[in-house]
Amino acid sequence: MGQLRQRFLKLQQAVHPDSFGQKSETEKTWSEQQSSFINKAYQTLRDPLARAKYLLEQGGVHVDEAASLDDPDLLMAVLDAREQLEEAETDEEVAAIGAENEKRLRETMKSLAEAFAAGDLDRARDLTIQLQYWTNIKRAVNEWSPGKRVELHH
Numbered sequence: 001m002g003q004l005r006q007r008f009l010k011l012q013q014a015v016h017p018d019s020f021g022q023k024s025e026t027e028k029t030w031s032e033q034q035s036s037f038i039n040k041a042y043q044t045l046r047d048p049l050a051r052a053k054y055l056l057e058q059g060g061v062h063v064d065e066a067a068s069l070d071d072p073d074l075l076m077a078v079l080d081a082r083e084q085l086e087e088a089e090t091d092e093e094v095a096a097i098g099a100e101n102e103k104r105l106r107e108t109m110k111s112l113a114e115a116f117a118a119g120d121l122d123r124a125r126d127l128t129i130q131l132q133y134w135t136n137i138k139r140a141v142n143e144w145s146p147g148k149r150v151e152l153h154h
Contacts, residue, residue: 008042048109049135052116052128059121067129077104078133085140098141105134 012035013019020031044050053063069075081097088094108131115124 004042004045008038011038048105048112049128049131052112052124052131055116056121056125056128061121061125063125063128063132065132067132069126069129071126071130074130074133078137081137082140085137085144088144089146094141094144098138101134101137101141105131105138108134 015031015034015038017028017031017035020028023031044054056063081101084097085094088097108127112124112127112131115121115127
């Protein structure tokens with residue numbers, strides 16, 4: 001990711017609107033559009049879920065927020081994590097749930113990279129949906145507070 005950030009900063013420096021203050025309106029507009037495009041591309045590439053969805057779309061496969069898998073083991077694991085979060089009473093309990101989820105995220109991203117490398121878009125789609133679930137658990141862990149209902153969006 002360090003190379004990605006360096007490339008992003010270099011590109012932004014070249015097209016940033018502040019550098020086009022003395023240019024024509026056409027050049028200023030172009031600069032704003034390019035800067036916006038580069039920002040969006042950078043945000044997409046640095047977020048594993050957004051990156052996976054983008055790569056799938058390039059292959060003609062769409063994954064939306066409501067996509068789900070017919071995988072009972074995965075669904076049970078997600079429901080179990082949600083239940084653990086709802087029952088958690090301490091920051092330490094939540095940290096343990098978060099650590100386990102981070103492990104799941106890493107494993108899923110590794111498998112996802114392998115699926116993309118092999119050109120297996122069906123597997124990549126399923127793993128992207130799985131990543132969506134784990135990303136939502138991560139969000140719930142980060143938003144946890146005692147007694148708060150855990151909302152998972154997929």
